[in-house]
Amino acid sequence: MALLYLDLDDFKRINDSMGHEVGDQLLIAVAQRLRGLVRANDIVARLGGDEFAVVLLDSGGTEDILRLAEKLIASIRQPIKVESRELVISTSIGITVAPTDGDSASQLLRNADLALYASKRRGKNCIAFFNQQMQDEAMRLMRLEEDLRQALAGSQLTLAYQPIVELERRRTVACEALIRWQHPRHGWLAPGQFIAAAEQSGLIVPLGYWVLRQVCATLVACLEEGDHAVPVAVNISPQQFRDKGFMAEIRRILAATGVPPRLLELEITETTLMDNLEATAAILADLKALGLRISIDDFGTGYSSLALLKQLPVDKLKIDRCFVQDLENDEDDRQIIQAVVAMASKLGLEVVAEGIETEPQRDWLMAFGCGFGQGICSAGPSSVEGRLRRVSRRSEAGVDPVGWATLNRMGD
Structure with a gap:
């Protein structure tokens, strides 16, 4: 027996833009297509929302199951006519097989859900079979989530500061705050080792507010000591932004710390900004009214256009490191960066290139007119970064690391 777990990609977008009646008719059409492709003794069920299950009895081998799953994906991908409109939607599928993967309903549903999650991570319109590595990864993330809750309540988190420099003069003009976790068993962990667990559990929201509070407290402490404070950029996750x-x-943190808003820059990913543009523009306008600076992070990896950028009150574009790392050898990357720099110049935006690792990369970027950069080769040791790090470590004990009000609002 095989269990196929299906989830429609971006179904919420159709519900939000066209209404629930259109969404309901689309679900009915999808159900009919699923029913039409399986045998009479197989089971098709809607589990809820935009999720469906298909149970194949006497399912045959993996190739047979995969062949049917591909037919289901192809069928659902065909335009569906609803109220004189032709709608196109795709689906992602997670597959588990009994008795190989499990012999109980709860176990198979859990396996299929893990496989579906894996298929979603690969992109839309994908298929994934359950394997034991998925279960191991789920257990690892669960343990990491439990540890992260304890870290938020204790003193295991700290910040590092990476300089943002003016490339020509190698002068530090700002820094980006990067979170680090001193795990009691695993030692120092970089964001890539625990952010996925934080996002999956929802802990990314209180974690993000902890970073904001810590950065603001550090900047105020620098000013009180008479140090020159440069702006500090803080990453805002999609969940936190929404x-x-x-x-x-944000207002509470600014008021409680007394930090000058001009010293705080919020980095928001391009894909986050492009989601619900009207609501995004309103939030950015409120942030700008507070005196904060806004930058678009990972620019070039999403789907924004010049017309869309004109609608958003942003100050800076950050070119994703994926376009910088092969800059010396890839003509396409060079053309993309040149286009971004030219576009930003027309809009009056600053451009920062991320992940500069070699002198030739820096030289190419300067030749294109890119004024600022981050990375191990963008500048020498920064006294500004050192002061921020030193003051940050002293001030961590004085900053509420938990944000329990936020944590309690979101629940467990």
């Missing part, structure tokens, strides 16, 4: 209490929490 948090209902986002603006209220």
Whole structure:
């Protein structure tokens, strides 16, 4: 027996833009297509929302199951006519097989859900079979989530500061705050080792507010000591940006710390900004009214256009490192960076290139007119970064590391 777990890609977009009646008719059409492709003794069920299950009895081998799954994907991908409109939607599928993967309903549903999650991570319109590595990874993330809750309540988290420099003069003009975790068993962990667990559990929201509070407290401490403070950029996760209490929490942090807003820069990913453009523009306008600077992070990896950028009150574009790492050998990357720099110049935006690792990369970027950069080769040792790190470590004990009000609002 095989269990296929299907989830429609971006179904919420159709519900939000066209209404639930259109969404319901689309679900009915999808159900009919699923039913039409399986045998009479197989089972098709809607589990809820935009999720379906297909149970194949006497399913045959992996190739037979895969062949049917590909037919299901191809069928659903065909345009569906609803109220004189032709809608196109895709699906992702997770597959588990009994008794190989499990012999109980709960176990198979869990396996299929893990496989579906894996298929979603690969992109839309994908298929994934369950394997034991998925279960191991799920257990690892669960343990990491439990540890992260303890870290938020304790003193295991700290910040590092990476300089953002003016490439020509190698002068530090700002820094980016990067979170680090001193795990009691695993030692120092970089964001890539635990951010996925934080996003999956929802802990990314209180974690993001902890970073904001810490950065603001550090900047104020620098000013009180008479140090020259440069702006510090803080990454804002998609979940945090869409948090209902986002603006209220930003205002609370600014008021509680007394940090000059001009010293705080919020980095928001391109894909986050392009989601619900009208709501995004309103939030950015509120942030700008507070005096904060806004930069678009990982620029070039999403789908924004010049017309869309004109609608957003942003100050800076950050070119994703994937375009910088092969800059010396890849003509396409060079053309993309040149286009981004030229576009930003027309809009009056600063451009920062991320991940500069070699002198030739820096030289190419300067030749294209890119004024600023980050990375191990963008500048020498920064006294500004050193002061921030030193003051940050002293001030961590004085900053509430938990943000329990936020944590309690979101629940467990």
